[in-house]
Amino acid sequence: MDNCIFCKIAKGEIPSNKVYEDDDLLVFHDLEPQAPVHVLMIPKKHIPSLNGLMEEDQALAGKLLVKVKEVAELLGLENGYRLVVNCGEDGLQTVLHLHLHILGKRKMTWPPG
Numbered sequence: 001m002d003n004c005i006f007c008k009i010a011k012g013e014i015p016s017n018k019v020y021e022d023d024d025l026l027v028f029h030d031l032e033p034q035a036p037v038h039v040l041m042i043p044k045k046h047i048p049s050l051n052g053l054m055e056e057d058q059a060l061a062g063k064l065l066v067k068v069k070e071v072a073e074l075l076g077l078e079n080g081y082r083l084v085v086n087c088g089e090d091g092l093q094t095v096l097h098l099h100l101h102i103l104g105k106r107k108m109t110w111p112p113g
C-alpha cells in the first residue's frame with residue numbers, strides 16, 4: 001500500500017525505534033506511548049485490520065501471537081502486559097494496517113474506557 005504509514009515504517013522509508021524484526025514482522029515503539037512500555041507489532045504484509053485477515057494468513061497471524069511472549073520477555077515484561085488490537089471505527093483504529101499494541105510496566109485498568 002503506497003500511502004500506508006506502517007508499510008513505510010516496515011520498508012524503512014519512515015524511521016522507527018525498532019525492538020524486533022524478522023522477514024515477516026516488525027516491532028517498534030509507539031510514537032505516543034500510553035504506558036511506560038508501549039510497542040506495536042505489525043506484519044510486514046499490508047493487512048488493513050483484523051477483519052482483513054484471510055485463510056491464507058493463518059500462519060502469519062499465528063506467528064504474530066506466538067511472538068508476543070518473546071517480545072514481552074525482550075522488554076522485561078515478566079510481570080505481565082496487555083495486548084490490544086483496535087479494529088474499525090468503534091474500536092478506535094486510526095492506522096489501517098494491522099497492529100498489536102503491547103503495553104506494560106504499569107498496572108492496567110479494567111474495564112477499558
Ligand code: 5GP
Pocket residue numbers: 005016017028029030031032033040085086092093094095096
Ligand atoms: P490505533 O489507534 O490504530 O490502534 O493505533 C495506532 C497507533 O500508532 C497509535 O498508538 C499511534 O500513537 C501510533 N502511531 C501513529 N503514527 C505513528 C508513527 O509514525 N510512528 C510510530 N512509532 N507510531 C505511530
Ligand code: ZN
Pocket residue numbers: 001004005006007008045046047096097
Ligand atoms: Zn500497510
